[in-house]
């Protein structure tokens with residue numbers, strides 16, 4: 001983060017605290033509960049966003065060597081990500097081109113060739129079809145070059161491997177990430193690795209889970225037994241960075257900076273910074289590590305979340321420390337996830353046609369506006 005930005009963000013929050021105010025948008029706003037319940041809307045989000053915008057398939061540390069692969073599901077599609085002999089990452093639809101069997105069953109491993117479990121067509125980890133049993137008699141004129149695995153755009157950026165789950169989209173990664181790229185690079189995630197992780201399916205819409213991370217109105221209430229006491233009451237700001245967002249949630253320790261020269265001010269020591277890489281990746285930046293929250297929307301009412309603590313590779317050996325940190329994060333976020341399920345459940349009652357966002361919850365309507373822009377007909 002640029003120094004000037006960092007100091008500006010701290011000044012802004014200190015000023016709001018001293019004025020006993022909040023970070024306020026102009027008006028309260030609303031969102032229809034249909035946005036969280038309707039399978040029709042969910043399908044539109046899947047087709048127009050999840051299948052066409054970058055999703056993280058893996059952290060780079062999950063495919064460190066040539067031949068490594070992982071299988072993932074993105075936008076309902078089974079996807080194979082490989083690291084080829086030149087060290088390049090590649091992604092493919094995990095579908096055999098003969099009669100459509102899913103090619104790879106294992107979640108991860110190291111292989112230079114993949115053989116289909118049905119009739120043993122086999123493919124290189126660069127996607128080319130390399131052998132077809134009984135080809136001369138069964139497929140005399142088959143042009144193998146036309147039968148490579150369907151390739152997907154795949155980029156290594158900010159320590160993650162991003163994939164576009166639809167072939168031939170021609171996605172412009174540079175433009176899409178330009179407003180957030182320098183800050184994301186500054187996190188040095190490529191030199192980190194997963195110290196701890198968990199994965200769980202939650203019975204709530206993916207947007208509810210994102211929304212829980214970008215406001216601090218609930219901190220002193222929902223998190224009163226965990227992190228609530230360490231944060232200011234309802235004091236956070238947000239900034240749109242293109243479609244992405246930076247949220248800054250102020251810790252109660254920040255006011256001590258008033259007694260220190262500004263050249264010693266360090267935002268991440270006195271705030272939680274949350275980056276939302278639109279739409280499904282969030283990074284929670286802590287003092288000495290980063291929590292990666294990857295969401296995989298399954299249906300309107302179900303979302304699988306992968307929660308991983310990323311630690312500097314040089315400190316991975318401090319297992320007990322990372323485990324403790326991961327548990328604190330997990331316990332805290334689970335308070336949000338339980339509420340997320342409560343909200344989803346409550347929608348069915350018909351009590352609310354809309355939900356209401358207060359002026360200090362302005363990040364939420366902003367996030368929803370970005371979704372609606374991407375899913376507009």
Ligand code: FES
Pocket residue numbers: 096097098099100101116117118119120121
């Ligand atoms: S479906 Fe894969 S080899 Fe036949």
Ligand SMILES: [Fe+2]
Pocket residue numbers: 212213218222223332333336
């Ligand atoms: Fe929360």
